[in-house]
Amino acid sequence: MKLNLNIVPLSSWLNTGKEPLIISGPCSAETEEQLLATAHLLAATGKVSVLRAGIWKPRTRPGEFEGIGSIGLEWLKRAKEETGLPTAVEVATAKHVEEALAGGVDILWVGARSTANPFTVQEIADALKGVDIPVLVKNPINPDLALWIGALERINNAGITKLGAIHRGFSSYEKTSFRNEPMWDLAIQLKTIAPDLPIVNDPSHICGNRELIPYISQKALDLDMQGLMIESHIDPSVAWTDAKQQLTPAALAELVERLTLRKADSDNPVFDDQLATLRSEIDKLDTAIIQKIGERMKIVEKIGEFKRDNNVTILQVSRWDEIVEKRTGMASALSLDKDFTVKFLELVHNESIRKQNEIMNKKPSVEA
Ligand code: PEP
Ligand code: MN
16 A cells, blocks of 8 residues: 655755754753753754754643743744754644744644544644645554554645654553654554655654664664654753753764764665675565465465364464474574564464464355
């Protein structure tokens, strides 16, 4: 499936001269001094293309700092006048959209909590009808690709063609070293079905801490994402929101300096030749794997008929345990990751069960 979005290239609405594309600024605009000082230092690094700042903040519990509100738009305007950096804010209601547009904000983004709610996204989309402004849509809080796509479609249907996505990770019950699990496969799936849609990675919200930000930033670039949104504060230790995941402008500059930029293609013919040879080996192996899986499924079908005719259950836990144990042992001797092997076996096993179920519940043709 390919997504049918009506979009224009990123380079037509943003100066993409600086690579990688960096969107940075504080999680929240707190005071005029804090915003202006951060903006000036970020601009001075020469590495930042867009200044971000949260003006209206979605907070989990009431009573916490919920954003400075509309006054922050004036500070942002001043920051833009003084630094030349285009500005970006999060909008979550029609009123936010109206105020941000009136305040001269250059780019809007839809936050993760809003993307998860189609009513909210539709309200934002309706407020954007007839407006020509770039909009970035963060992934929803929960790992649901359809919700992310749905939000992009709603905004696009409102006539927004300067569109992009932000990958900020997903909430997960399991506690890991990330604040929000990257679940890269969801961003990769989005990229696969909408190859022209720019995707910016947000390492700050994925990591929830400064330490992991370089690792996630590099990985995002290696996956050919179009840019990074990283929170930066003049003094992160006293930030009113998301203190642990913001970098000083100097640390941000150092991080960007250390990133390795790779291209989607090479212009070296020797590399291209070697890559083509290796890819043809992969093609052969993939063909062999699929052929073998086909052969395996034929035997599964025979077993299914055999079990049906002898009234034996499809699932035999002891056999499954034995398969997992033997195969993972073999796989680890070949340096294959255990998790990967188990997932692969489960996939094959589930398909085998589905096939056998089909066979069990189909009346034998002899009765006809
Ligand atoms: C933010 O960018 O500060 C923010 C609130 O992000 P998210 O919607 O990803 O939680
Ligand atoms: Mn934040």
